[in-house]
Amino acid sequence: MADLPFPLEPPLAARLAAHLDREAKIPRVLDDLGPLTGRDVALVEGGPLRASQLEERGATVTVVPSAAATGLGGAAVDAVVALWDGFRGPNRSEIEEASRVLRPGGRLLVVHDYGRDDVSRLRPPDLPEYGPWSRRDGPFLSSGWKIRVVHAWWTFETLEEAATFLGEAFGAVGTELAATLRRPRLSYNVAVYHRTVGAAS
Secondary structure (H helix, E strand, C coil), X not given: CCCCCCCCCHHHHHHHHHHECCCCHHHHHHHHHXXXXXXXXXXXXXXXXXXXXXXXXXXXXXXXXXXXXXXXXXXXXXXXXXXXXXXXXXXXXXXXXXXXHEEEEEEEEEEEECCCCCHHHHCCCCCHHHCHHHCCCCCCHHHCCEEEEEEEEEECCCHHHHHHHHXXXXXXXXXXXXXXXXXXXXXXXXXXXXXXXXXXC
C-alpha cells in the first residue's frame, strides 16, 4: 500500500496517516517536480490518502496495480508516481512499463525513505534505501535520475501520544525511540527520485 511507508494493521495505519507529513510537503514536492496540476497521473498501488492529496492539487489520478504492469494503454498519462512500494531498485520491467504508458516528456516520480532521521531508528540500519540507493553510484543516480530530499515530520499533540503510538505500532524499538524524544514529533526524510522519460515533441 503506497499510502504509508510501513505495513501496519488498519487501526494503526489510520493513526499513522493522521500524524505523517501534516504539512503535506511530500505531495507539494511531487507537484513541483512534475508538475502534476492539470495532468493525468498514474499512482502505483496508491491508497485513498495519496490519491486524494494529488487530486487536491489538480491532478487526474488513476491508481494502477503495479509499476511493472499498470494495465494502461500506451501514452496514457503525463506522470507516473510511486510511493515506497514501486521501483525498488529500480528494475528494467518497471522502467519499460513507465516508458510505454508515459506521453513524450512524461515524468517519473518515485518516493522512498532516505534515512538520517528519527524514523529510520524504527527499521534495520542496513536497508538499501538508507545507503546505496542515494549514492552517486547507486541504481538511481547512476542511471539518469535526480534526487530531491523532503524533510518531513511525524507530528503528535503530546509526547505521551507519541510514546503510546510508537509502542503499540513498533513494540520495544518504538518504546525505546519514544524515550529519547524531547518534542512530540519525529524527523522523517524522504527521497523523491525523478526523471523525464522520452522527449517532448
